[in-house]
Amino acid sequence: MPELPEAEYMVRRLAECAPTTKIQSLTILRPSLVAPQSPDELTATVAGRKVLGYARRAKNVLLHLDHGWSLRVQLGMTGHFFWIPDSRQLPRFTRLWFALPHHAAFVFEDSRTFGNLHLHRTEDLPTVFASYGPEPLDPAFTWQHLQASAARAHGPVKPFLLDQSKLVGLGNIWAAESLFAARLAPHRPLPSLTAPEWKALHKAIRQTLSAAIANTFRVTASAEEFPEADLLACRVYGRVGQPCRRCRQPIARFVQAGRSTFHCPNCQL
DNA sequence: TCGATCCTGTAG
DNA sequence: CTACAGGATCGA
Numbered sequence: 001m002p003e004l005p006e007a008e009y010m011v012r013r014l015a016e017c018a019p020t021t022k023i024q025s026l027t028i029l030r031p032s033l034v035a036p037q038s039p040d041e042l043t044a045t046v047a048g049r050k051v052l053g054y055a056r057r058a059k060n061v062l063l064h065l066d067h068g069w070s071l072r073v074q075l076g077m078t079g080h081f082f083w084i085p086d087s088r089q090l091p092r093f094t095r096l097w098f099a100l101p102h103h104a105a106f107v108f109e110d111s112r113t114f115g116n117l118h119l120h121r122t123e124d125l126p127t128v129f130a131s132y133g134p135e136p137l138d139p140a141f142t143w144q145h146l147q148a149s150a151a152r153a154h155g156p157v158k159p160f161l162l163d164q165s166k167l168v169g170l171g172n173i174w175a176a177e178s179l180f181a182a183r184l185a186p187h188r189p190l191p192s193l194t195a196p197e198w199k200a201l202h203k204a205i206r207q208t209l210s211a212a213i214a215n216t217f218r219v220t221a222s223a224e225e226f227p228e229a230d231l232l233a234c235r236v237y238g239r240v241g242q243p244c245r246r247c248r249q250p251i252a253r254f255v256q257a258g259r260s261t262f263h264c265p266n267c268q269l
Numbered sequence: 270t271c272g273a274t275c276c277t278g279t280a281g
Numbered sequence: 282c283t284a285c286a287g288g289a290t291c292g293a
Contacts, residue, residue, distance in 0.1 A: 032276095155271095
């Protein structure tokens with residue numbers, strides 16, 4: 001499920017709920033999610049360690065521990081990582097959980113089990129992420145960087161936006177929403193994009209992601225839990241057949257690289 | 270660069 | 282029952 005905004009939200013919530021804490025033990029209910037590490041070895045390495053802080057890289061949630069190791073949570077399609085006050089009330093799809101003081105817990109809930117959890121030396125993290133493209137919300141990230149990452153690339157613009165080696169953080173929803181905001185058709189060939197269009201796309205991506213982070217906080221402040229797609233105020237994603245919020249023409253859906261693409265055929269050019 | 274695939278759940 | 286699901290990876 002989660003893309004950059006949801007991963008960012010999880011990290012900020014963790015920092016609020018448990019700025020630092022001690023991991024007492026780890027319970028792995030689904031060993032395949034930590035493979036190839038053995039559950040026992042992983043448990044031995046983290047049990048008794050203190051969590052010093054949290055970070056996000058691309059769609060990964062990172063927990064930095066006090067002995068030079070970091071846990072990396074890859075959320076996959078349906079993963080959530082969060083703090084709960086009472087480990088006696090674990091959510092339905094809990095796949096593993098960390099016992100914390102006073103019965104609190106970190107929970108990894110992942111119905112579809114595409115997520116995973118890995119342990120790395122903290123100093124090795126740059127190597128782990130070596131194949132990743134730039135962070136779109138990095139202040140140093142310019143539209144020229146975006147354009148440059150597409151140099152020599154062919155094919156349509158939307159699959160490009162999903163390619164984490166070109167640019168991290170976008171998934172199927174926010175790629176579609178960014179293209180809508182930039183008024184660009186998802187099937188536009190990369191070489192056809194003009195400089196003003198790259199500029200517009202860059203702006204659209206940053207605004208879309210920033211707004212999505214803010215909106216996740218706004219929605220969850222009242223509703224609790226993680227927001228469903230229909231609560232995220234999408235302008236095209238999942239809205240096939242419904243009127244475009246800009247021009248009232250029906251939103252269309254087609255399949256691109258095996259994924260659903262939603263767009264307005266009338267006002268995305 | 271595309272398609273298949275991992276696995277489980279939900280909606281129609 | 283079938284279709285579909287916000288991700289990542291591998292092989293041709």
